[in-house]
Amino acid sequence: MPVAQSVSDRGAASGVAKVSSVFTSRVGALAALALVLVALPFALPNTYFYEIAILVALNAIVCVGLNLLIGYAGQISLGHAGFYALGGYGSAILASNYGWPVWLAMLTSVAAVGVLAWLIGRPTLRLKGHYLAMATLGLGVIISIVLTNEDRLTGGPDGMPVPALVVFGQALSGEKTWYPIIAVALWLTVWYALNLIDSPIGRALRALHGSEVAAETVGIDSARWKLRVFVQSAVIAAIAGVLTAHYAGFITPAKSSFLHSVELVIMVVFGGMASIWGAVVGAAVLTMLPQFLTTLKDYEMMVFGAVLVATMVFFPRGIVPTLARLFGRG
């Protein structure tokens, strides 16, 4: 990894520790991620592992977006599963019930979720405190109930089939076709998030997180920036939802449950708030953990809860920032 190497040298020159700078520098992280994503298929023995890799990547996309909101804008969303599922359902309904071309259905659905997020975020982000968490909690549960009850449109609790995405007359299906698409989507999301953080918006957000009052006195419109990040994170969740729906060919209301929203927040916080790398690691660890925990059967939920509490008690900053600090010192 020559790129990562040169970046970490620069980091050392400025007094930042060598190992941790690989994780914090933009180019290093992007190169490392690309390497992992390209190398991964060689290590995957069968389609089951492909399936898990895709699941991890999809969750990571949502978490990177959600982390922009939680880690940088300092706001929690307890309804991101709602945006995620609504993206998928919107595309599925437009394509199968109304016969729209799939690509157009995908784009429209994502845009519609963005508008919805804007409508919810605009009044609530003007208030100080964690009101967005409550609004998104409410919206998420409402979305979940509507998707379950409007069975003529959504197939009800059993879910609905989703038409395949057709590119150049070829219907895309199967894990091996979708892995590269979703891997590229993840890489682009991370690239976008890293750029956003280093942009004027990112600096404004970090100032806000440090001290909202101080930021406002230098002319940063806190409500406006928070709203922009919230809408972007909802759109990213919707993109992941659209990809999930057309990859899996089927979608159920379980995707929109409150519990799923909570899982997404947990992935972000577990991996490390305000760390793009942390969101990816959090998504990876917590998506794979239940696969191992299924051997525990009835104890699964209990162990998951205990792991979560222990992580928060011992690594309140999340796994990645804590480890980066440890390596940084050593």
Added chain:
Amino acid sequence: MGGAWLQFVAGGLTAGAIYALVALGFSIVYNASHAINFAQGEFVMAGGMSAVSLVGMGLPLWAAVPLAVAAAALVGLLVQRLALEPAQAGGRADVVTLIIITIGVSLFLRGAAQVLWDKGIHPLPSFSGSTPITVGGASIVPQSLWVLGGTALAVLVLAWFFNRTLYGKAMRAAAVNPLAAQLMGVSTRGVMRTSFALAGALGALGGVLTAPITFTAYDVGVMLGLKGFAAAMLGGLGSFGGAVAGGLLLGLLESFGAGVISSAYKDALAFVVILAVLFLMPGGLVGARRTERV
């Protein structure tokens, strides 16, 4: 016609009383630590399930009910002592961190209930028979009266505790300004432990009172917790009077909504209420306008 309305009111108040108890738990914990305790619904489940087990072991109801409430109070105390206190010990813990811990605790408790008991639905015998009483054309199960009476009693005891006893006043002082209270000799650690024990007991009381009507299972806490939270929001988070008013109002809204509009969307109403409150009156029904000091 009058009978139908009365029926809605009775059903709404019964459900609302339970939401009020859960909402009180949210507000007490919120005042002590500014965290939203997402394990509050699990206290309801713990109370109901413990009572079912104790009755199953042959205990009479009058002994099983207080024991179940005490057990849940102990669970609440242990949650604060074992899960939240270690996180708060390292200085100022972020509120987000505390909220995530309570979510972890709720998963743990739900998982533990699934192992301790099972995934089945369990009934608790009614406290005093199940022959409905007919009042003005509406038929009311006697258990509804127990729910309303039990809730009223709990609210009165709480009001006495927070307004008349020294420790209750100390807890209110710690909610307003923890540092000043600490300087006056109030142990904020003790206040937080007591708050969680109280929240556990209140939730469990709700769980025990309602178990004969709605039955109980390892996962009843999820929806009850969220609706109790909606009720607390509606009343104004942190306000005790608001929690009771919010709970009863939410119960009535749901009952009339299910009867007049659509029963499929009954569960959604609580969340529409959350959004409406946030958009129109973010302080809640009785919330004071707060200004932030810089």
